Amino acid sequence: xxxxxxxxxxxxxxxxxxxxxxxxxxxxxxxxxxxxxxxxxxxxxxxxxxxxxxxxxxxxxxxxxxxxxxxxxxxxxxxxxxxxxxxxxxxxxxxxxxxxxxxxxxxxxxxxxxxxxxxxxxxxxxxxxxxxxxxxxxxxxxxxxxxxxxxxxxxxxxxxxxxxxxxxx
Numbered sequence: 001x002x003x004x005x006x007x008x009x010x011x012x013x014x015x016x017x018x019x020x021x022x023x024x025x026x027x028x029x030x031x032x033x034x035x036x037x038x039x040x041x042x043x044x045x046x047x048x049x050x051x052x053x054x055x056x057x058x059x060x061x062x063x064x065x066x067x068x069x070x071x072x073x074x075x076x077x078x079x080x081x082x083x084x085x086x087x088x089x090x091x092x093x094x095x096x097x098x099x100x101x102x103x104x105x106x107x108x109x110x111x112x113x114x115x116x117x118x119x120x121x122x123x124x125x126x127x128x129x130x131x132x133x134x135x136x137x138x139x140x141x142x143x144x145x146x147x148x149x150x151x152x153x154x155x156x157x158x159x160x161x162x163x164x165x166x167x168x169x
Contacts, residue, residue: 032164035143037136048074048165055136062130069127070161077162080111081155112155120149120157137161 017024032044040058045051056063141152144160
């Protein structure tokens with residue numbers, strides 16, 4: 001499964017195809033995939049609200065926690081992660097582009113740097129207390145990038161948990 005083909009947000013594959021001048025035709029599906037968590041099916045709908053409803057069904061005791069967590073990571077994604085679209089190493093970037101990036105929103109850049117040094121577990125802690133919900137997100141990070149929530153940088157987790165609904169897979 002490949003992510004990052006969206007028009008906005010974290011879209012490295014869209015960026016790569018544009019750089020290579022290769023046309024790509026994307027098909028938007030109503031869901032990206034489906035998995036079983038224990039005996040329960042979970043459909044990863046493109047519509048993030050429909051996906052969150054799946055989590056409510058799976059974890060009815062933690063509806064408020066899930067809502068608060070997704071409100072937090074969605075805002076984090078929209079205001080901090082999605083606006084930063086750098087996919088080139090600074091050494092490969094033209095000097096003018098480096099100047100433009102350096103002069104852009106410094107606060108957003110500092111927030112992004114902080115997210116690199118914060119774990120997904122630390123990011124979740126204020127919102128998700130239920131150990132079953134934490135185990136679910138641990139399974140997601142393990143599936144997406146082969147790391148636990150303790151090992152996964154918050155910036156990567158927030159991107160995984162939101163962008164696949166924004167940009168598709």
